[in-house]
Amino acid sequence: MRVGVITFPGTLDDVDAQRAVRYADGEAVPLWHGDHDLKGVDAVVVPGGFSYGDYLRCGAIARFAPVMQEVIEAANKGMPVLGICNGFQILAEAHLLPGALVRNHKLHFVCRDQWLKVENNSTAWTTRYDQGAEILVPLKSGEGGYQADAQTLETLEGEGRVVFRYVGENPNGSRNNIAGITNAKGNVVGLMPHPEHAIDALTGPTDDGLGMFLSLLDSVVKA
Amino acid sequence: MTVDTVKNAESTPDQEQPYKELGLKDDEYARIKEILGRRPTDAELAMYSVMWSEHCSYKSSKVHLKYFSETTTDEMRSKMLAGIGENAGVVDIGDGWAVTFKAESHNHPSYVEPYQGAATGVGGIVRDILAMGARPLAVMDPLRFGKPDAPDTKRVLPGIVAGVGGYGNCLGLPNIGGEVVFDETYQGNPLVNALCVGAMRVEDLHLAHASGTGNKVILYGARTGLDGIGGVSVLASETFDDSAGKRKKLPSVQVGDPFTEKVLIECSLELFEKGIVVGIQDLGGAGLSCATSELASAGDGGMHVWLERVPLRATGMTPAEILSSESQERMCAVVEPANVEAFMEVCRKWDVIATEIGEVTDGDRLVITYHDEVVVDVPPRTVAHEGPVYNRPIQRPADQDELQANTPDSLPKPAKDELLELIKSQAASPNLASKRWVTQQYDRYVRGGTVLAQPSDSGMIRIDEETHRGVALSTDCNGRYTKLDPYEGARLALAEAYRNVAATGATPVAVTNCLNFGSPEDPAVMWQFEQAVKGLADGCVELGIPVTGGNVSFYNQTGSTAILPTPVVGVLGVIDDVRRRIPTGIGAEAGETLLLLGETKAEFGGSEWAHVVHGHLGGLPPKADLQREKLLGEVLVAGSRDGMVSAAHDLAEGGLAQALVETCLIGETGARVFLDGDLFTELFSESAGRVLVAVPRTEEQRFTDMCTARALPWRKVGVVDPESNALEIQDLGSLPLDELREAWEGTLPALFD
Numbered sequence: 007m008r009v010g011v012i013t014f015p016g017t018l019d020d021v022d023a024q025r026a027v028r029y030a031d032g033e034a035v036p037l038w039h040g041d042h043d044l045k046g047v048d049a050v051v052v053p054g055g056f057s058y059g060d061y062l063r064c065g066a067i068a069r070f071a072p073v074m075q076e077v078i079e080a081a082n083k084g085m086p087v088l089g090i091c092n093g094f095q096i097l098a099e100a101h102l103l104p105g106a107l108v109r110n111h112k113l114h115f116v117c118r119d120q121w122l123k124v125e126n127n128s129t130a131w132t133t134r135y136d137q138g139a140e141i142l143v144p145l146k147s148g149e150g151g152y153q154a155d156a157q158t159l160e161t162l163e164g165e166g167r168v169v170f171r172y173v174g175e176n177p178n179g180s181r182n183n184i185a186g187i188t189n190a191k192g193n194v195v196g197l198m199p200h201p202e203h204a205i206d207a208l209t210g211p212t213d214d215g216l217g218m219f220l221s222l223l224d225s226v227v228k229a
Numbered sequence: 230m231t232v233d234t235v236k237n238a239e240s241t242p243d244q245e246q247p248y249k250e251l252g253l254k255d256d257e258y259a260r261i262k263e264i265l266g267r268r269p270t271d272a273e274l275a276m277y278s279v280m281w282s283e284h285c286s287y288k289s290s291k292v293h294l295k296y297f298s299e300t301t302t303d304e305m306r307s308k309m310l311a312g313i314g315e316n317a318g319v320v321d322i323g324d325g326w327a328v329t330f331k332a333e334s335h336n337h338p339s340y341v342e343p344y345q346g347a348a349t350g351v352g353g354i355v356r357d358i359l360a361m362g363a364r365p366l367a368v369m370d371p372l373r374f375g376k377p378d379a380p381d382t383k384r385v386l387p388g389i390v391a392g393v394g395g396y397g398n399c400l401g402l403p404n405i406g407g408e409v410v411f412d413e414t415y416q417g418n419p420l421v422n423a424l425c426v427g428a429m430r431v432e433d434l435h436l437a438h439a440s441g442t443g444n445k446v447i448l449y450g451a452r453t454g455l456d457g458i459g460g461v462s463v464l465a466s467e468t469f470d471d472s473a474g475k476r477k478k479l480p481s482v483q484v485g486d487p488f489t490e491k492v493l494i495e496c497s498l499e500l501f502e503k504g505i506v507v508g509i510q511d512l513g514g515a516g517l518s519c520a521t522s523e524l525a526s527a528g529d530g531g532m533h534v535w536l537e538r539v540p541l542r543a544t545g546m547t548p549a550e551i552l553s554s555e556s557q558e559r560m561c562a563v564v565e566p567a568n569v570e571a572f573m574e575v576c577r578k579w580d581v582i583a584t585e586i587g588e589v590t591d592g593d594r595l596v597i598t599y600h601d602e603v604v605v606d607v608p609p610r611t612v613a614h615e616g617p618v619y620n621r622p623i624q625r626p627a628d629q630d631e632l633q634a635n636t637p638d639s640l641p642k643p644a645k646d647e648l649l650e651l652i653k654s655q656a657a658s659p660n661l662a663s664k665r666w667v668t669q670q671y672d673r674y675v676r677g678g679t680v681l682a683q684p685s686d687s688g689m690i691r692i693d694e695e696t697h698r699g700v701a702l703s704t705d706c707n708g709r710y711t712k713l714d715p716y717e718g719a720r721l722a723l724a725e726a727y728r729n730v731a732a733t734g735a736t737p738v739a740v741t742n743c744l745n746f747g748s749p750e751d752p753a754v755m756w757q758f759e760q761a762v763k764g765l766a767d768g769c770v771e772l773g774i775p776v777t778g779g780n781v782s783f784y785n786q787t788g789s790t791a792i793l794p795t796p797v798v799g800v801l802g803v804i805d806d807v808r809r810r811i812p813t814g815i816g817a818e819a820g821e822t823l824l825l826l827g828e829t830k831a832e833f834g835g836s837e838w839a840h841v842v843h844g845h846l847g848g849l850p851p852k853a854d855l856q857r858e859k860l861l862g863e864v865l866v867a868g869s870r871d872g873m874v875s876a877a878h879d880l881a882e883g884g885l886a887q888a889l890v891e892t893c894l895i896g897e898t899g900a901r902v903f904l905d906g907d908l909f910t911e912l913f914s915e916s917a918g919r920v921l922v923a924v925p926r927t928e929e930q931r932f933t934d935m936c937t938a939r940a941l942p943w944r945k946v947g948v949v950d951p952e953s954n955a956l957e958i959q960d961l962g963s964l965p966l967d968e969l970r971e972a973w974e975g976t977l978p979a980l981f982d
Contacts, residue, residue, distance in 0.1 A: 015580065016488050018401030022677040025694075056399045059488025112982075115394050115670045146398075146672045203674040208808060209691065210674065 007032040007226045010047035014039040014068050018055030019202060026202040030219035039071040048226045049086040050077050052093030054200060064107060064149050065095035074100055086130035086222055087194045091147055094196030103187055103196045105154030111179025119211040120145035120199055121173035122185050126166050129192040130225040134217040141214035143204040145177055150198040152180035162187055170197050232548060233271040235603040242268055251278035257617055264611050272604040275549035276612055279515035280522060283783050286616035289749035290781040293762045297776045300766045305775040308738060310434055317357050318777020319434060320739045322803045324698050327431045329361045332424040332743040332799050334782035339421040342482040343388025348396035349485040350423040352557050356511035359494055362434050362501050363427030367690050368397050369406040370423050371704045371797045375416030377659040377980050385419050387981055394670040399487035403679045404671035405688025408704060409664045417787035422743040422797050426702055428692050433501060440528045444507055445569050446587035449576055450493045450559040452542035457483030457555030489558040496579035497560060505571050508563035518552045520561040525595045525609035534587035536599045548604045563589065623759055624752035633713060635847030637833040642909050649961050652886045653972045658841045661883045662976035684895055685813045686729040686879050699807035703729035703800055707882065708793030709835035710850035715757040717850050719764035719796045724853040724917050725881055726800035727772060731862035732877040732920055734811040734869030735802030740769055742779035742798050747791025749783045757794040765796060771855040809869050811877045814896025818875045820926040821949035823900060826861060827919030828942050829911060836915045837882045857918045864941050873932040876923035886912040888921045889956055894970055899953035902946055923949055
């Protein structure tokens, strides 16, 4: 399994995403923001950070990077794509996922270990989890509040496209406690929390996040 | 704009210059004239005035700081690859890795402009580490604030915390520790110290120097602007004609752009990796003045800089302004001519602006021209390394005896039935309360190497993913102890930071410091400083670990009152396998026994109890026994290595009571405690050299046998009780963990949300 991990100027969690891919026995392939091809990878992770300094609006500039045009095209053809934190913001800006991420309701950056409920275990990135399972992974963001209009929310909820939901106190004011969503096909997933920081209890709160990368392995092998 | 050239300076020897406004004394100005054989140009005056400032020249502290190197033995120095005088100290930690770490103060800017002051403090120390050739890996921030409920603290604290987080988070460095302490002496002068640690392969160490005639000097990173020019702006108003003199100045606190710094780091690391950098220097305080004079001074030749080549972000900047601008996110490299194109290529990849601004010459002068006119022509050492040195008067304060005589012995002690409530109310006091409100604004996970972070005793990061080698870091200082006895206070800070590192299973190997004091012109402050330096240096000799670098910040005072003397001490430890780290919270293993290592005496001078309950500061601080600390450290490391210790937490402010509260709450596990002797002393004394450890019952005999054999006093003080969800103290009663958590975690949100 070859998994591309994109680095934009200002990307921070690319090394972590690469490590998570390796922990799931995949090969991590670094992709540069200026690349015009995806080097034959089977899937792509758009990692967290502050691409282009989060100037203008989180993800708004990265969305236009050459490599993203390739990602958009591949995602529309069904390639598994995972956006974590800033990566989720970029996928939303790229319209691969609906809605937007806004400033946390208490206006502070929040870094904490966060319980999530797995609401959909049929996407390319979540098959290793039990439906309804609760996992503990880090959340660390200043603009993680998920916002969408009522109709979009209704569609997401109605089609089971909410993948992860915050358990307990809402950490950032997200609508419907939404932590992560998927597209209609289930190949593109975006979430604010960081599964790549929870692949080993030595350096994370748990290894609960590894399941996402192992799930990918299953979907790539099946395909 | 008229430019003050060397030629002009020679022909107008009597022109008045605003040296006083720039902070230079009469005799300092006279010395500059003597060095140059003429009056300095505006640009030279700007250079000398910033480089000879207290902050850059250490002119009041130099004579005392010598004591650190004088007392460091060859044996202590054996693991040091670079030390005091370099941008940061470097230590060989094994497996081919070198680790570099340093702390710096950004106190005054952070009071004026909390967010940017704190942010650029982080940015500056990170560039210092980068300039050693290392990848910066983690930061930590020891902070001091005024009274927690004062209105101005509500302006200063949230801004500083947001600035530390805003910059560090966006830079992608985990924040793994630090301190938050309140005391009214910091009301008009908060302390913002920033520490950064980085690592490199031993062979990749880069020292700042410019050698090799013909080598090119390249400035890369952000453009140079009018921000952070500070005092030098008076030059402009003196020399500009009227219309230009009305130009609006930007704030003298620099503005940071962490995104640019992140790109600068990655770009620099790629340059180092390609081996195309001869010398490197970051631009921090004093900007280009500092970088060019230090590079030239440390090299073997002279340097010529063409100032008009510096990329600017403001129009009409004078040479003096360009030289002293403290615009952030800039670095200066010395590169062989053949490698310039390769250098530029890497910079283009990262979209980093890079400009060849000068070259190394075979002379011994630093010559700076501006559009072909010479504006600076100086011997670089006189700017960078041969600044004034002062032997300031020293006088033990007249009221020191009175302060020490005012012991806490006569303070009313709580009755036995008040002790439980005191444990809780003390845990809720601002200095002991959970700092989660602060630390949850910092990313502690990025880069995936964080093994321990706040609220652990030390931060710990993995350096090598294959061998699992890592380092632990802790900073500490109790300003109240230091006020009562600066010599002992500094030793206590060292002892605690050392103990914190050992409590996580790491072996302490090196020390850095950030010495925050009042005005050096006050003989009483200089006495505190001298005593603290001696205490720290002598303590390091006792422990056998070297001071590898440090920072001095003077003139910290609220009105005319100096801050509590605050020599923050940072200790670096090495752990050969981070998987055997000892956590701070109990409950990791089923069936643990609680042991108290060390001895408890009735020591309440400067204690949290005296402060919180009685508002009292007097007497003598606890005694630090550094041989005992060393033994304690060895026992903890041995316990970690042999899997005998499942949790450890050092006893410090708040004594055993606070250590119990924290170990239970962090581990989310209850405990039953039984103590004998005077319960108040047992629970609240702040005797040094003590650690609370949890050992699995199966290891209890082996561990206590080891302690006995090595003559380390130990006592069984309780058992971990996963069923109870309470801290139960025999003869006193039970404190439910929920209630304790509310007390411990509720204070800061109630003050600052």
